[in-house]
Amino acid sequence: MSAFLEIRGLSAVLRGTDLRLLRSVDIDVPVGTVRGLVGESGAGKSMIGRAVLGVLPRAVEIVEGEILLDGRDLLAMPPVARRRLIGARTAMIPQDPLTALNPSRRIGRQITDRLVDILGWEPARARSRTLEMLAEVRIPEPERVLRLYPHELSGGMRQRILIASAFVAEPELIVADEPTTALDVTVQKQILGLISELQARHGTALLFVTHDLGVVAKICDSLSVLYAGKVVEDTTVARFFEAPAHPYSAALLAATPRHTDPASSLKPVPPAVMHAVGAEIAAADRSWRPRHG
Amino acid sequence: MLDGRGALRRRAGLRLWLSAGWQAVVMLAALFAPWLAPHDPLAQDLMLGRLPPFWLPGTEPGYWLGTDSLGRDVLSRLIHGARVALIVALVAGTATCLIGSTLGLIAGFYRGWTDRIIGRLVDIWMAFPPVLFAILLIAVLGTGLSSVVIAIIVIDWTRFCRVVRAEALNQSQMDYVHSARVAGFSRPRTLMAEILPNVLPVIVALLTLEMGIAVIVEAILSFVNLSVSTDRPTWGGMIAEGRIAIHHVWWVLAFPLAALFLTVLSFAQLGEGLRDRFDPVLR
Numbered sequence: 132m133s134a135f136l137e138i139r140g141l142s143a144v145l146r147g148t149d150l151r152l153l154r155s156v157d158i159d160v161p162v163g164t165v166r167g168l169v170g171e172s173g174a175g176k177s178m179i180g181r182a183v184l185g186v187l188p189r190a191v192e193i194v195e196g197e198i199l200l201d202g203r204d205l206l207a208m209p210p211v212a213r214r215r216l217i218g219a220r221t222a223m224i225p226q227d228p229l230t231a232l233n234p235s236r237r238i239g240r241q242i243t244d245r246l247v248d249i250l251g252w253e254p255a256r257a258r259s260r261t262l263e264m265l266a267e268v269r270i271p272e273p274e275r276v277l278r279l280y281p282h283e284l285s286g287g288m289r290q291r292i293l294i295a296s297a298f299v300a301e302p303e304l305i306v307a308d309e310p311t312t313a314l315d316v317t318v319q320k321q322i323l324g325l326i327s328e329l330q331a332r333h334g335t336a337l338l339f340v341t342h343d344l345g346v347v348a349k350i351c352d353s354l355s356v357l358y359a360g361k362v363v364e365d366t367t368v369a370r371f372f373e374a375p376a377h378p379y380s381a382a383l384l385a386a387t388p389r390h391t392d393p394a395s396s397l398k399p400v401p402p403a404v405m406h407a408v409g410a411e412i413a414a415a416d417r418s419w420r421p422r423h424g
Numbered sequence: 425m426l427d428g429r430g431a432l433r434r435r436a437g438l439r440l441w442l443s444a445g446w447q448a449v450v451m452l453a454a455l456f457a458p459w460l461a462p463h464d465p466l467a468q469d470l471m472l473g474r475l476p477p478f479w480l481p482g483t484e485p486g487y488w489l490g491t492d493s494l495g496r497d498v499l500s501r502l503i504h505g506a507r508v509a510l511i512v513a514l515v516a517g518t519a520t521c522l523i524g525s526t527l528g529l530i531a532g533f534y535r536g537w538t539d540r541i542i543g544r545l546v547d548i549w550m551a552f553p554p555v556l557f558a559i560l561l562i563a564v565l566g567t568g569l570s571s572v573v574i575a576i577i578v579i580d581w582t583r584f585c586r587v588v589r590a591e592a593l594n595q596s597q598m599d600y601v602h603s604a605r606v607a608g609f610s611r612p613r614t615l616m617a618e619i620l621p622n623v624l625p626v627i628v629a630l631l632t633l634e635m636g637i638a639v640i641v642e643a644i645l646s647f648v649n650l651s652v653s654t655d656r657p658t659w660g661g662m663i664a665e666g667r668i669a670i671h672h673v674w675w676v677l678a679f680p681l682a683a684l685f686l687t688v689l690s691f692a693q694l695g696e697g698l699r700d701r702f703d704p705v706l707r
Binding site: 181184185186189214215217218219221222223225226227230231232233234235236241244245248249293296 | 535536598599600602603604605606607608609610613617618621622624
């Protein structure tokens with residue numbers, strides 16, 4: 132089975148410099164599976180997600196590689212066609228539910244506008260489908276919620292709405308960028324369960340960006356460990372938790388706090404490992420020549 | 425919590441009503457000046473010169489706010505002066521707002537070279553002393569109401585541009601803008617439907633402020649005799665005439681000054697009141 136999303140040798144630099152932000156990244160997300168993308172802050176996790184969705188910051192420039200969505204290279208497409216393809220077949224669950232809904236527009240229109248204006252649905256169908264979806268994410272009184280403004284709802288409710296909005300048009304791929312980070316722990320658990328449940332029911336491929344290995348264990352099938360914009364390990368979740376292959380992955384796993392043994396938790400990644408992974412990346416950089424730029 | 429919000433709202437409401445009330449008075453005066461004014465604002469009668477306002481001794485019935493050195497009725501001139509003030513406030517204010525906000529929205533949302541060009545233009549503009557710039561412009565364009573309006577637009581668009589650009593830039597980094605882009609909405613649609621509604625409260629507040637500023641600028645230009653011709657009474661012109669005779673007829677200076685002050689103040693208060701009312705989070 133071929134992957135729905137294939138990223139091949141994706142490299143990016145800070146625009147106008149040769150500072151590398153992504154280093155020949157390869158990632159596959161097969162149809163209907165969940166790929167975790169883990170790493171520390173600044174490793175480039177979110178950047179990969181945003182590259183797929185075509186919303187990279189202006190300062191980031193992709194210098195080489197391919198992003199294949201169902202076999203078609205997004206980077207080689209004209210912008211309008213790319214936007215149409217991304218809009219029709221993917222969706223995003225953003226990190227911060229507080230800024231991910233437009234504060235001055237009603238919830239209903241924010242979900243249905245896209246269905247009607249971009250996907251060409253009948254307004255009545257868009258509305259009934261939205262109500263169905265809101266019920267599916269267990270929002271009480273969906274009819275009433277459609278007329279509310281975002282500030283009238285709690286963070287957890289808003290994240291449910293964003294999840295409903297992501298799944299509403301049955302996309303084949305959803306990019307979730309730390310969707311539970313901004314929520315408190317109990318709500319986190321519910322939201323995670325909800326995403327997992329919807330993903331399984333709808334058979335959606337999911338690229339799940341997180342720094343939380345506990346989340347990975349719960350929801351992902353496979354994962355890529357990122358360090359300084361380079362994939363240092365690409366493995367299945369079962370194998371990763373059993374025996375991580377790369378020393379950095381092993382150190383990352385060892386650094387996870389455990390409530391069973393509080394005294395030994397919060398171990399930093401050992402300096403020797405940091406040094407080794409740094410040297411590995413420097414060596415890779417020396418042999419790298421961008422095709423252009 | 426609920427009580428605090430209620431009190432905040434009542435206070436905002438009172439402010440809104442007071443300033444809207446004064447604006448209504450000015451607007452009515454401007455619209456119906458020929459019918460409301462008790463006398464011809466230009467009629468001179470040296471026999472009735474320097475009459476004091478009604479509460480002082482030595483008044484003549486019918487001349488409520490007294491007369492100036494040439495015997496022209498102050499109240500009638502004030503009412504007719506509201507016309508120029510209001511036309512300038514509405515026309516110049518609105519046009520300045522449209523031009524400045526459009527450029528600001530484009531610069532803040534599209535960034536890149538458009539932002540750089542507009543940004544440089546604003547910097548250059550702001551380096552000119554505004555009043556001298558206005559006088560220079562009038563010298564080139566010639567006096568008259570339309571020249572005053574054009575001068576205000578040309579000088580003040582930067583005020584909108586800077587603030588609206590910053591706000592648009594701020595909004596365009598929010599996740600909901602990314603979501604709209606991912607969903608497949610075009611840039612112009614994202615700008616108009618997603619960003620503009622969130623920048624609008626700021627624009628409204630600035631617009632009312634600008635209307636006040638336009639009234640002041642017109643008064644300044646009238647004061648230096650560069651606005652409309654002298655056969656049309658303006659508040660600024662009255663202030664200039666009153667200044668000369670301040671020791672004999674202080675009311676010729678005081679009433680237009682008060683009208684100007686109240687009008688500018690109420691524009692600003694109206695803006696804040698409206699912003700409080702339209703802000704979805706405060707509402």
